[in-house]
Amino acid sequence: MTTIQEAVPREPAAVRREALHFAVRNGKLMTGLVIVLALLLLGLFGPLLTGAAPNEYGPQPMSPPSGAHWLGTTTFGQDIFAQFVHGLRSTFVVGVVGGGIAAVIGMVVGFVAGYRGGILDEVLNMLTNVILVIPTLAVLLIINAYLGIRSVAVQGLFIGLTQWPWAARAIRAQTFSLRTREFVDLARMSGSGTGRIIAREIAPNMSSYLFMTFILLFGGSVLIASSLDFIGLGPTEGVSLGLMLQNANQWSALQLGMWWWFVPPGAAITAIVGALYVANVGLDEVFNPKLRET
């Protein structure tokens, strides 16, 4: 093994500066970031731009996009732009909550299983595999149908609780390869405890990987949430992009030719998730010199 160079820790500030250098020059990362940021800003400030409440019935039903209604109105006269910007908020909330919870559980399980090994690893691994095989949406369907109370945050919580297994598996594999390195041995010999070694030695060395895992989990949460909303298990209060799609489908926007009802929400979900994926590829290139195109 040629781990001598890696064993010498490099100055963190220098690493960060180098990453930033390549990050700014990476087209994929920048494009993805700009798209996500633009939609995030629209979600944050859009509701301030439009006075209309998202679910308020207006006097002009079924009107196509115009100056008065930027994205037109629904069959009931609701302003679609207002629904859209509020829906963006829910989408980001679901992504952050779902992706965040899944990332935290995945990290804890992955680190502990990978670092401690032995029987603990066997048990955690078994648990991960079991949950990995159960189709997530089917579980969420059952839980959501019975629970009935559904805010965006609760939805995110349950998505997070079912989505962590593959992250745990990936992090376990990474930890496995790190735990035999010299600097980890050194820390162990100097008497550091498990938690300290994981937090100080192992996690920082795969921080870029952890960040990318979170991004993928974020995207996955957004997609799962939109499916749930579409089946009719969306938040009971408020709006979401998936809920807009469900309403459009339910009230035959398709047959009525009201494309402005179902195109924007789907396009926004696709844009957010797609931009995240592309940014992730960009990040990979930033952190992994082998992948950089010259």
Added chain:
Amino acid sequence: MRRYFGRKLLIYGLTFFVAVTVNWMIPRFMPGDPVASMVARANVSQPEAVEAMRAYYSSLFGLDQPLLSQYGNFWGALLRGDFGTSIWLFPTPVSQVIGAAVPYTLALVVPSVLLSWVVGNRFGAYAARRKLLDNTVLPVGYVLTAMPYMWLAVLLAWSLGVIAGIFPVAGGYSFSMRPHLSWAFLLDLLHHWTLPFLSLFLVALGGWAIGMRNMIIYELESDYSTYLSALGAPDRLIRRYAFRNAVLPQITGLALQLGVIVAGALVTEIVFAYPGLGSLILKAIQNKDFFLLQGTFLFIVLGVLIANFIIDIVYVVVDPRTRAGMAGAQA
């Protein structure tokens, strides 16, 4: 070999056990009373009738017995293939309702999964060595994987169905027809099947293509490829080896993706009002038919488990390392 399958079977057995237990636990420990909501839905005002219904539903669920024997009964009924009675289509047994829907879902899922996997891998492999193709496959692939299944379905229904009018946008067959065996009916089935199939196929395609492209590039840069080309081996041969090695993770990926793909099929069915399990779930939720919902849940879990097991067998057949490694000490 035996150890490999032993492990896998243990995991599948445990998974099924967990799924069944969750399925049993949720209606019993969740806040809210499913029996009460079912009684409320029936809209009966006389107190005696309400009490009678409550007793009836309680005995259907077996809620009047101690918890442990409820759990035992649940398993017993399940192993006898008894999923309970549908409330929405009372008094049809749930297993019968599901049985009528399953062929449609299978006809949609199996071809779209297999075809998208094969075609996606081909595309990805080609993209890995043609810059021009790479520049189109990659962005299109990312857009496709990022799309929610139902949105692509809605767009296809709108463009090819409503505007162009080529394909019907709802149902498994024309309303004017009754299911029977004839060419006219089969053609009609196929006609209705095309759009849902296409939307499932397209969304899955992008992911496989991107995965394969990345794997092939990785394999082509590995030591054995460099060595082979240094030996003067023809590019075709190197690529063939690279493809073989790159396909293995894709098989694992197929197993991991199965649950997601099935979920996608459910949502797509709802868009097209296709008479499969997805539409059934929607009806079950709208009618608060929890027996039906639980039945479909178990059915989906079982389906995914069986499919996973088949993939495991295929994996062993295709990958010599698993065969060799599992015979030895490696876990």
